[in-house]
Amino acid sequence: MAGAGMWxxxxxxxxxxxxxxxxxxxxLRALSILAVVIGHWLVAAPYMKDGAVVGGHLLGILPWTxxxxxxxxxxxxxxxVGGFSNGVSWAATKAKGGTFSDWFGGRLQRLINPVxxxxxxxxxxxxxxxxxxxxxxxxxxAAQLALIPVWFLAVYLMVSALVPLSHAAWRRWGLASFFALxxxxxxxxxxxVFRGVPYINFANFLFVWLAVHQLGYxxxxxxxxxxxxxxxxxxxxxxxxxxLVRYGPYPVAMIGVPGSELSNSMPPTLALLALGIAQTGLxxxxxxxxxxxxxxxxxxxxxxxxxxMIMTVYLWHLTAFVLVMVAAWLLGGLGLEVAPxxxxxxxxxxxxxxxxIAALFPLLGLFSPFERMGSAEGKGxxxxxxHWRLLLGLALIxxxxxLTAAISIASPEGVTxxxxxxxxxPFVGAGLVGxxxxxxxxxxx
Numbered sequence: 001m002a003g004a005g006m007w008x009x010x011x012x013x014x015x016x017x018x019x020x021x022x023x024x025x026x027x028l029r030a031l032s033i034l035a036v037v038i039g040h041w042l043v044a045a046p047y048m049k050d051g052a053v054v055g056g057h058l059l060g061i062l063p064w065t066x067x068x069x070x071x072x073x074x075x076x077x078x079x080x081v082g083g084f085s086n087g088v089s090w091a092a093t094k095a096k097g098g099t100f101s102d103w104f105g106g107r108l109q110r111l112i113n114p115v116x117x118x119x120x121x122x123x124x125x126x127x128x129x130x131x132x133x134x135x136x137x138x139x140x141x142a143a144q145l146a147l148i149p150v151w152f153l154a155v156y157l158m159v160s161a162l163v164p165l166s167h168a169a170w171r172r173w174g175l176a177s178f179f180a181l182x183x184x185x186x187x188x189x190x191x192x193v194f195r196g197v198p199y200i201n202f203a204n205f206l207f208v209w210l211a212v213h214q215l216g217y218x219x220x221x222x223x224x225x226x227x228x229x230x231x232x233x234x235x236x237x238x239x240x241x242x243x244l245v246r247y248g249p250y251p252v253a254m255i256g257v258p259g260s261e262l263s264n265s266m267p268p269t270l271a272l273l274a275l276g277i278a279q280t281g282l283x284x285x286x287x288x289x290x291x292x293x294x295x296x297x298x299x300x301x302x303x304x305x306x307x308x309m310i311m312t313v314y315l316w317h318l319t320a321f322v323l324v325m326v327a328a329w330l331l332g333g334l335g336l337e338v339a340p341x342x343x344x345x346x347x348x349x350x351x352x353x354x355x356x357i358a359a360l361f362p363l364l365g366l367f368s369p370f371e372r373m374g375s376a377e378g379k380g381x382x383x384x385x386x387h388w389r390l391l392l393g394l395a396l397i398x399x400x401x402x403l404t405a406a407i408s409i410a411s412p413e414g415v416t417x418x419x420x421x422x423x424x425x426p427f428v429g430a431g432l433v434g435x436x437x438x439x440x441x442x443x444x445x
């Protein structure tokens with residue numbers, strides 16, 4: 001009954017979509033998140049060894065599966081969609097006389113609201129696990145795994161904060177603004193990979209993702225309207241990627257692999273940028289056919305349904321995975337005795353995926369209202385925030401999200417077993433901006 005009600009509400013919303021809306025944008029957003037979820041559930045391959053759970057990684061166990069990341073690493077599509085959507089909304093805000101505070105404050109709120117419950121729940125788990133005597137390394141590993149998705153938000157928020165500059169660059173220089181960012185990424189990789197300059201590679205979090213984001217502006221302006229043009233970009237990107245992997249220092253995997261000296265994603269490299277260009281061209285080459293399919297009620301309703309809780313799915317899918325693994329361990333390693341990559345392991349994947357989905361559904365019911373609340377509030381009159389508060393709040397939020405993914409909120413020391421200062425950063429940042437659970441406290445300070 002609940003599922004039928006959700007479908008009915010989604011069908012009602014789908015019917016209200018304006019005819020000029022590009023439904024393929026919403027479809028690609030949903031597709032990219034689903035690919036990430038499936039990829040995460042597939043690549044994590046824990047198993048029992050000598051009575052203990054070992055955190056296996058499929059890409060390391062079966063090297064041939066690293067090629068699959070060319071299809072499952074679809075974060076470039078999310079940034080492409082972000083560029084399209086951000087360009088449209090920022091242009092509309094300016095046309096109405098709105099300000100950066102109006103526009104970015106609402107966007108920041110919609111993205112961060114769903115994160116706060118995730119932080120609170122895992123903070124409670126970390127403290128409880130420490131109190132009952134669970135080994136701290138295990139608590140830390142579980143928390144870090146479950147909170148891996150938040151790194152993406154830190155990067156996406158920074159890219160979104162630069163929209164007034166990146167969009168102005170697009171309006172003035174067009175594709176030259178894209179190629180300038182590509183040149184920046186080339187220079188960074190040369191210095192980092194070939195010259196060994198430390199830390200410079202982190203600059204590609206901006207150069208690479210801003211470049212893909214610029215392609216979203218190009219899409220909105222009709223630069224890929226001809227399928228042949230889009231296909232040309234796709235094939236050029238694919239050929240470049242193949243050359244970089246075959247003759248360059250870049251690994252096949254588009255995500256990090258344990259033991260690999262170079263990761264294509266953390267930070268991103270030219271190989272990941274080439275993949276982004278390939279995915280952009282290939283996806284947009286079939287846009288006319290996909291838009292015709294999305295005129296159908298069922299596919300469009302399913303797209304609207306998933307987009308209505310897309311952040312909740314993304315943020316909580318690894319928590320569902322961790323809960324299932326804990327349950328299996330408590331049941332004596334039920335199902336974890338099969339060696340990852342074996343025929344029996346592959347045959348069991350549909351069953352495990354069904355269990356992951358079953359564990360995820362209650363989390364969606366509990367926490368998707370926070371996402372809808374953010375969207376609803378974003379439609380109201382925006383709260384004006386001084387730019388310094390907005391930018392400082394953004395910096396604190398992004399620092400908290402990045403540190404959470406990098407070092408975990410769980411601490412190897414202290415009574416609580418929690419890095420309270422890491423957890424506090426996003427809440428203090430939200431309070432400075434003027435929303436979230438910390439808002440009331442911030443107003444009193």
